[in-house]
Amino acid sequence: MKRIILIIALFFQYSLYAQVVIGGAVSSNQNILKIQDGTRGVILPYSNIYTSFPRYDAAAPDVFDDYANLTGSLIYNKNDDQYYKYDGYSWNPARQIQGIYQPKGSRLGISAGITIPCISFGIGFCFAGGTPSYLAPDNKSQVLVDNLLLKNPSSVTVKVAGIYDIGVALGFTGGSFGAQAGVTEFKLTLQVKYTPASDWETVVTKSNFSIVFIIDTQGNKSSSFAQTISLPAGAELRVVPSISSNAISGGALSAYGTDTNSINSYIAARLIKAY
Structure with missing residues (x-):
């Protein structure tokens, strides 16, 4: 009886480690499932x-x-x-260029936004100051990772010289109240400081527009762009938002801010080729 039980146990152990072969007759202990057929495919979920x-x-x-x-x-x-x-x-x-496990990519979120006040008397004026800080903690659930180690204590700095794809997106929140009509421009500018001693240089600017009539309460305006650029090691990146208006007004106040939601606001970088 013990011999029969042992034989049955050995048989089931072999069955547990056996390979399932579909479309062929040659098995291997290197795989659990093997599909071999040069004329038909496999339909996955x-x-x-x-x-x-x-x-x-x-x-x-x-x-x-x-x-x-x-x-x-x-x-x-x-x-x-x-x-x-x-x-x-x-x-x-499969075709995305940025992902949390992309070893040559980073996607950074906003850790501190800015406020942009505007005032209109005849024409509109906005007073932008400062730039949003893209130093939010990594969060894989929000697809925020820094595999390129771009984050310094107070700046976004390139560590490896090379050709990069840079993608920038920034959401604007807020609106205006008052008697006015016209168009408000939401502008986004990527700037680079190539060396610590150099000035900030503009690489590309992207604008989005909002039609204003009496009250501009449309939320989540946004601007975004992608740019391929050559960067030396030590180069710093920053994003400068600005708002301008050609609306005709008898008097209006506006208050806009930068959206810190990582879906709407981020800077992404992918190293294409290192020097």
């Missing part, structure tokens, strides 16, 4: 839109809940024709 992905949560900062047991899962999104991989925090598209 798919969805018509990302809102149907597992762990979707519209209230989460990155719209997906964290779930370590799902790490490594794949799903195909028919809507944008690409696969997504779950990294324990969110679903990442």
